[in-house]
Amino acid sequence: MSFEWKYVRAPLSFLLKAIVLMIFIFPFLWMISTSLQTFQETLTFPPTWIPSIPQWVNFSTAMNAGPFLTYARNSIIVTFSVILIQVLVMIPAAYAFAKYRFAGKEILFSFVLLAFMIPGQVTFIPVYLMLADWGLINSLLPQILPFMANAFGIFLLRQYFMQIPQEIIESARLDNASEFKIIWKIMVPMSMPALATIALFSFVSHWNDYFWPLVMTDSAAVRPLTMGIAMLRETEGISNWHIIMAGNVVLVIPILIVYLFASKQIVKAFVYSGIK
Amino acid sequence: MASIEFVNVTQSFDKNVIIKDLNLKIEDGKFTVLVGPSGCGKTTLLRMIAGLDPQTSGSVLINGKDVTRIPPGQRGVAMVFQNYAIYPTMSVRENIEFGLKNNKVPKDERKRLVESISETVGLAGYLDRKPSTLSGGQRQRIALARAMVKKPSVFLMDEPLSNLDAKLRVQMRIELIEMHKKLGTTFVYVTHDQVEAMSMADTIVLMNQGQIQQEAAPEVIYRQPNNLFAAQFIGVPPMNIAELGIDNVMFGFRPESGVLSTEPLATHFQVPGTIVTREMLGSETIYQVKSEEQAYMIKCTEDRFVVDQEVYLGVEAGNLFFFGADENRIDREDGRFSSYLEALGGRSKVLVMRGQANG
Structure with a gap:
């Protein structure tokens, strides 16, 4: 028995991995394939996998179907402002929750956890009304302001900070370092993997966000890429899947690029949290 | 500075x-x-x-x-x-x-x-x-x-x-x-x-x-x-401590102050006992000697005894310490010191005689 298993186990595990990989990669391949097909090819059955002639023109058609430069600019401004502000808020908050003793700490932290658990769908109406009251609806701020504090990020970074030995901080205090310097020179460099992970999650969720801008915007000038691509569907009455998929490819590329650079740090974050 | x-x-x-x-x-x-x-x-x-x-x-x-x-x-x-x-x-x-x-x-x-x-x-x-x-x-x-x-x-x-x-x-x-x-x-x-x-x-x-x-x-x-506390915290093995049987007073001596012999000794304090354990550390050997009431750790520079051997353990008067009921050490100058020392000497004689009678 064991003799046979030895030869079966490795190929079996390879096969299972291959299946899981296919499940994850299939939608991407389907998207890329469709983005290069003609309208006719998208409708044929059985479906076409390799387009007869790659239709690169789909990309320019998609990009010319609306003010895509504006959309892209909005997406970039919103996503990067959100990440920047989140990081600036998250680091001191997590440091205080992890390393300080102060009155009301437990209650405040339970608010953070509460915020972490309430979905945006519950709060969007009051938030919309409030922002409308302030006259901010025709700007990018409604897509940035509500996300300044990232509850999940504060929680994760706090856990990470808690693992950093108190003696390192005390040592720095004895080295006459200010609290700001302790955060900047010691805590942040030591938690780079966690910060990269949080920033990446945040990037993906805000870059891909569709629901929130759908509620919070009412003109092309402030809409992000996701909405622009969704609107490709309505330009011709019937769904031009090849054009929509071309748009989606454009939307997804930045995520793939960022992931390529960040993946090393992310793997580190999980390995670190495992061994320390 | x-x-x-x-x-x-x-x-x-x-x-x-x-x-x-x-x-x-x-x-x-x-x-x-x-x-x-x-x-x-x-x-x-x-x-x-x-x-x-x-x-x-x-x-x-x-x-x-x-x-x-x-x-x-x-x-x-x-x-x-x-x-x-x-x-x-x-x-x-x-x-x-x-x-x-x-x-x-x-x-x-x-x-x-x-x-x-x-x-x-x-x-x-x-x-x-x-x-x-x-x-x-x-x-x-x-x-x-x-x-x-x-x-x-x-x-x-x-x-x-x-x-x-x-x-x-x-x-x-x-x-x-x-x-x-x-x-x-x-x-x-x-x-x-x-x-x-x-x-x-x-x-x-x-x-x-x-x-x-x-x-x-x-x-x-x-x-x-x-x-x-000081007597027992400092020193390896710590100071041997035993009850004197008067006024809740304890007496003690350092492991290296103990003398072992197969014959009765002329020391002020002595007690017959059996060697229970032996730890050979190279330059010195540590014996655990069990008497009728108590075990004592003794550090010797010579390795002359074996486990289960019957021995006499002795300590010179100058190497004995006494601790009062409040656990503080009783100084040599203190009036009580000599009477406790005498009491311990008297007890030793009884113990040795009883040991010989049994042996």
Whole structure:
């Protein structure tokens, strides 16, 4: 028995991995394939996998179907402002929750956890009304302001900070370092993997966000890429899947690029949290 | 250079009183070791000097100046932690330099200081390495260099050697003694290991349950322990203690003061017994001798006995200690001393006679 298993186990595990990989990669391949097909090819059955002639023109058609430069600019401004502000808020908050003793700490932290658990769908109406009251609806701020504090990020970074030995901080205090310097020179460099992970999650969720801008915007000038691509569907009455998929490819590329650079740090974050 | 003084200091955490109304003066330039079992408050004292956990009440004086309101970084103290507390993302050089940078020491001066100190501790070739690539002993040296480079007036060390292996620990002990001699600075060293305390200290401050049991030079603590706790904490194996049977008084003697013989002895105290265990340590052998009432540890320089052998254990009058019912040692000058000594002598005779009758 064991003799046979030895030869079966490795190929079996390879096969299972291959299946899981296919499940994850299939939608991407389907998207890329469709983005290069003609309208006719998208409708044929059985479906076409390799387009007869790659239709690169789909990309320019998609990009010319609306003010895509504006959309892209909005997406970039919103996503990067959100990440920047989140990081600036998250680091001191997590440091205080992890390393300080102060009155009301437990209650405040339970608010953070509460915020972490309430979905945006519950709060969007009051938030919309409030922002409308302030006259901010025709700007990018409604897509940035509500996300300044990232509850999940504060929680994760706090856990990470808690693992950093108190003696390192005390040592720095004895080295006459200010609290700001302790955060900047010691805590942040030591938690780079966690910060990269949080920033990446945040990037993906805000870059891909569709629901929130759908509620919070009412003109092309402030809409992000996701909405622009969704609107490709309505330009011709019937769904031009090849054009929509071309748009989606454009939307997804930045995520793939960022992931390529960040993946090393992310793997580190999980390995670190495992061994320390 | 600085002296340190605790005046009526109390420290409590969440209503747990760790230290109550403590007074202590640590002399300038001395190597002082705070020693005691875990939870005795020795680390708490050290952290109060550093300012990491300011005292609940009372005052801590460094060089006669109350430092209660002075933050840790400005007290002129440096501290070496048990786990070294090295900044892992910085190179060895950056680790050593960090305190200097914060104190705005000019760049050229910094470079010179870091290089000379790394020479001293033997890290010269490693300045641009990351601490994670270095061994435990080398990391310990980074921590020492980081403390030394600031030229502090007080060195605080919290069990700095306990993470090292036995061999390296002995070597570092000698290096620390040499370092103290060279710098001439006040060293305050915390340990639970009485061997470290005995071997390094000018003055030992022995603590238990937040109170100072004895504050003296190692040889004084060893030869004239204040009380039962001091007698049993210092020395390996600890002092043998047994009941005298009068006024709840205890008597005791050091393991090396015991004499073993197969024949009855002429010593003041003696008791017949059997050897239960034998530990051969090379230059000396430790026997456990079990008498009718009690087991005694005896350290001999000769290895002449075997397990299960019947022996007589004797101790000279000059090597006996007596402790009163309050656990404090009864001094030789004390009137009670001679009467207790006599009582013990009388008891010995009875025990030996009974032993012979049984044998």
